[in-house]
Amino acid sequence: MDELVSAGAPEFLADSxxxxxxxxxxxxARGLRxxxxxxxxxxxxxxxxxxxxxxVAIGAFQSPNGGFTLGNVRIATHGEYLHGFAQSxxxxxxxxxxxxxxxxxxxxxxxxxxxxxxxxxxAITASGVFANFGGVPLxxxxxxxxxSSGLATRWLTDLGFNPYQHGFSLYxxxxxxxxxxxxxxxxxxxxxxxxxxxxxxxxREAAANMGARTWQYWRHVGGPVLMPSFLGCVLLLxxxxxxxxxxxxxxxxxxxxxxxxxxxxxxxxxxxxxxxxVGKALGLGMVIIIAIAMGIYVVLQRRSARWLQ
Amino acid sequence: MTAxxxxxxxxxxxxxxxxxxxxxxxxxxxxKYGIKINDANPDGTSQDEINAVNQLKGQSRAPDVLDIxxxxxxxxxxxxxxxxxxVASWSDIPAxxxxxxxxxxxxxxxxxxxxxxxxxxxxxxxxxxxxxxxAYKNEVAINGNPTQAxxxxxxxxxxxxxxxxxxxxxAPGVAYFKKxxxxxxxxxxxxxxxxxxxxxxxxxxxxxxxxxxxxxPGVPGxxxxxxxxxxxxxxxxxxxxxTAPDPAAARLWEEYLYTTTGQNLWLEGKARPIELPTLLSSxxxxxxxxxxxxxxxxxxxxxxxxxxQAAAAVIVSAQWPGV
Numbered sequence: 310m311d312e313l314v315s316a317g318a319p320e321f322l323a324d325s326x327x328x329x330x331x332x333x334x335x336x337x338a339r340g341l342r343x344x345x346x347x348x349x350x351x352x353x354x355x356x357x358x359x360x361x362x363x364x365v366a367i368g369a370f371q372s373p374n375g376g377f378t379l380g381n382v383r384i385a386t387h388g389e390y391l392h393g394f395a396q397s398x399x400x401x402x403x404x405x406x407x408x409x410x411x412x413x414x415x416x417x418x419x420x421x422x423x424x425x426x427x428x429x430x431x432a433i434t435a436s437g438v439f440a441n442f443g444g445v446p447l448x449x450x451x452x453x454x455x456x457s458s459g460l461a462t463r464w465l466t467d468l469g470f471n472p473y474q475h476g477f478s479l480y481x482x483x484x485x486x487x488x489x490x491x492x493x494x495x496x497x498x499x500x501x502x503x504x505x506x507x508x509x510x511x512x513r514e515a516a517a518n519m520g521a522r523t524w525q526y527w528r529h530v531g532g533p534v535l536m537p538s539f540l541g542c543v544l545l546l547x548x549x550x551x552x553x554x555x556x557x558x559x560x561x562x563x564x565x566x567x568x569x570x571x572x573x574x575x576x577x578x579x580x581x582x583x584x585x586x587v588g589k590a591l592g593l594g595m596v597i598i599i600a601i602a603m604g605i606y607v608v609l610q611r612r613s614a615r616w617l618q
Numbered sequence: 619m620t621a622x623x624x625x626x627x628x629x630x631x632x633x634x635x636x637x638x639x640x641x642x643x644x645x646x647x648x649x650k651y652g653i654k655i656n657d658a659n660p661d662g663t664s665q666d667e668i669n670a671v672n673q674l675k676g677q678s679r680a681p682d683v684l685d686i687x688x689x690x691x692x693x694x695x696x697x698x699x700x701x702x703x704x705v706a707s708w709s710d711i712p713a714x715x716x717x718x719x720x721x722x723x724x725x726x727x728x729x730x731x732x733x734x735x736x737x738x739x740x741x742x743x744x745x746x747x748x749x750x751x752x753a754y755k756n757e758v759a760i761n762g763n764p765t766q767a768x769x770x771x772x773x774x775x776x777x778x779x780x781x782x783x784x785x786x787x788x789a790p791g792v793a794y795f796k797k798x799x800x801x802x803x804x805x806x807x808x809x810x811x812x813x814x815x816x817x818x819x820x821x822x823x824x825x826x827x828x829x830x831x832x833x834x835p836g837v838p839g840x841x842x843x844x845x846x847x848x849x850x851x852x853x854x855x856x857x858x859x860x861t862a863p864d865p866a867a868a869r870l871w872e873e874y875l876y877t878t879t880g881q882n883l884w885l886e887g888k889a890r891p892i893e894l895p896t897l898l899s900s901x902x903x904x905x906x907x908x909x910x911x912x913x914x915x916x917x918x919x920x921x922x923x924x925x926x927q928a929a930a931a932v933i934v935s936a937q938w939p940g941v
Contacts (some may be wrong), residue, residue, distance in 0.1 A: 389939045445808075452807050452818055457756035459818075473756075473802075542764045563763035564769070564799065564806040566939030574765040574935050581765060581931045582689075 321529050323340065353500055362596065363379045369588035381474035381590035390587075393566035394594055400482060404489040411490075412497020414541060419498065420505040423567055433502070436495035448559035449490050455479045482565055486560055489550050496549065505540035535614050544606045568595055619651070621866035627654045628867040631681040632662035638726055638827075639887025641899035644723060646883065649872055655866050664690035671699050675861045678766040682868040684857045687768075689929040691855040692924055701860040703869055710896045712919050715788055715853055725875065726889035727853030730769075730842045731826035731912060738820040739840035745847040747781040749821065755802050756858040759809030759819035760795075765935040766853035767808075772850055773823040774934055775922070780848030788930035792937045799941055806941075810835055825852075830910055842912045849915045853892060878902045891915070 315446030342605040349611055370383075372378040384390060415432075454461045455472075456479055465472055478484055516526040554569040563570050568591055574581055628647075634665065635641030635657075644655045655793030656679065659666055664687040671694070694700055695717060702720040714723035730745055734757075741753050749758050761840035764770040778784070796805040805819050811833040813819040823835065829842045856875065858868045874880050878900075881891040885907040897903035903908070922930070 389936055393939065419839050448807070453815075453816065455805070456818055457802075457805055461795045472688075545735075558763060560806070560810045562760070562806045562808055563765055563938055570763065570937070571935075574763070577766070580768060580771045582928065 332497050342611075349400045354355045354523055363577040365589045365592045368586050369593040370590075371586050373586065381586045385590035389566050389592060390568075390571060391618045393396050393568045393591075394598070396482060396566050397568040397595075398598060400486060400489075401547050401551040403544050404486050404493055404550040406487075408490050408493035408497050409539070409546055412494045413448050413501055416501045416505055417495065420502065432498070436498040439495040443553065443557045444555040447488065447491060451479060451484075451491075452560065455484075455487070457580075480561050480564065481618055485560065485565070485567075488556055488560065489553065493546050493550060497546060500541070500542045500545060501535075501538065504535055504542075508534060540606055540609050544602055547602055551595065551598065590599075619870060622653060622864075622870040623651065625653070625666050625864040625867045627656060628871055629656050629658065629682045630863055630871075631658045631667050631677060631684065631863075632660060632664075633657050633685060634660045636689075637887070638889035639883050642886070645882045646879070650868065652875070653870070663913065668694050668699070668726050668771045671859050671861065671913075672697075678863045680861060680863050681859055682862040682864045683871055684855075684859065685725060686722070686855050686857060686887065688853065688855055688921070689924060689927070691717075691857055694857065697719045697786070699860050701858045701862065701865070702840045703858050703872060706747060706897070707876045707893060710820055710876075710893045712892070714921055715892055715903050716918055718900045720853040722857040724853035724892040724918070725856045725884075726884045726891045728825045728827040728890045728911070729853060729914060730772050730823060730848070731813065731842050731844045732821060732823055733826075733833055733842050734821045735814060735817075735831035735839050736841045742822065742841065743842070744843055745845045747847055750805060751800060752801070753804075754821060756805055757819065757920075758798060758803045758823065759805045759807055759813060760812065760823045763938070765931070765938050768852075769824055769828070771931070771934065772825070772852060774938075775930065776823075776845065776850035778847040778848070779850060780845060785920075785926045786929065788933050789913060789937065792934060792941060796941045804941075809880055814840075826912055827889045834888075834910075844912050844915060846915075849917055851919055851921070853921075882907065885911075 369381055370377055370379065372380065383502055387468070404605075419429055419432045422432075437459075451459075453459055456462065459479075462472060479487070511532055513526060516530055521529070552569060554573065557567055558564075558570050558573065561567075561570075572588045572591045572595075575584050575591070630644070633640040633644070635644075639911045644657065647653065649656055652704070657919060658670065658679070658681065662670075666688050668690060669819065670681050671684070684691075684694070684700075691700075700721040704720040706725070708716075708723075709719070711723050712769045717723065732749070734744070739754070739757065741751075743749050743751075743754065750756075760766055760767040760773045764774045774791040774795065775785075775788055776791070777794040778788045781790040781794045783790035794886075795804060799806065806814060807818065809819045809824070811824040814822050814833050815836040822829065824833075826842050826844060829840065834840050856872060858865070858872065863867045875884075876893065877899065881893050881897055884891040884904070885897075885904055888907075888910055890911055892896070894903070894908075898908075
């Protein structure tokens, strides 16, 4: 990064030092040219995020014949739909915090392994594969192993412990959490690893030279440096499990209330017709949940940034 | 028929060759009348058919005839895009399964049935009440989320009929599945031919003709029974487009489908043709094909109205989470 900046600097100086009147025009043109790089990204964001967001926000307040209504929002915030939001948040918090901590510990052990060692390579590659394994195939994998007549369930039953007689069910909220761990933990490993690599060995050595113990190093140096990344990664996991759809759908057929599945009922089913806008109201609710989560993240990050100063 | 031959072609839409025996049916029709069939978008949906009629209006490749889900037939009829036509055997189609003016009429369909793998399920279930017995622990599934999948919705409707509900009261069906879940028999995964084959859901409540055609090949011990306490049937519809470029060929096609040959060909494709009772009473039925499907109840066919279905869908989407 440093090199890029210093390489760019002389050119910039030469440019602004160029003689001639239309310096302002040149500056504007240069400003535009510099902006040109972000145009594709801007267009992508506008079409891929902005436009759908506006459509959802407008649709949420439209009746089927196009007039303004609060009816959709009223339906979306009552009864099973409110319950759906509550369970979605509950599921996502658990399926973000627990894999977040476990993923951090695993990433730490990978990081401490010798650079270039086979174990390290395998662990990173495997995380990449597992983090992208989801949807219906994942649901099937778990149904076949931990389902009520799954392989592992049968082994456990043979050993005298049938988990289904001790309150466990793969088809419940806790079952869905277990399945989400499968891709959330490796995802956490992948995203937190670069942050761990940002911890310079020199800091550790400096702390040791000043007589800091391990816990003191983590409390005053490593922890605060990692905190913003850790929070960002947990937020990513939260979003990832909040929006996951196919796995839970294939495993529970909607018997537990989850907002993404309820949205699916309104938008792509062939049973309920003419209530698409209730689905949009639910979608707007999810946008708001993510916005609040990001707000909390910003506040926490500011606080942890203060520790860094 | 001369007019049809002069047109020389017929545009059909969304007819997969392996669905309800359509591959054979189309070949046989062409061989018999020398009329070429163009099958557009074989894997499309009912909505795709309506869109094609509206968008291709006036073009020579616009669809002539439709094979369409009932609720979509009603919708298309309301849009006024269907031409009325009554086939020769019109009176053999039950009044509840056709539009009185002939804009659409049932072609084939089936009943909600209990399919089970007799290799794993040793006590044969015959009713919804049976399925609550402890013998079927962790065995019963339906084909998905009833707030989204039509077949699963139909299963809840059938369960309602078996438990004191009616076409205008589906709540007992939801309550039934809640009970089935509580006793530990209901496995809430998306049941399919694959979950039956792998043994995760040895019992699957689904359409009888889909059990026979989809699950049959992979599950050697498959037995299909229509529950004695809840009969729920649904049929697809035939319709001719009002803007059909080949209207005579379209009418000839409909007549062909409603002959003994056409009806038996559907039956051979494991779909239950609407005029099956006539085939049976006149002993013109293909016996082998008939035996592949479970015996239909002798009660007369009745269907919920669109309004009843819409009201039921609202109830199910509000009550299903928490089952």
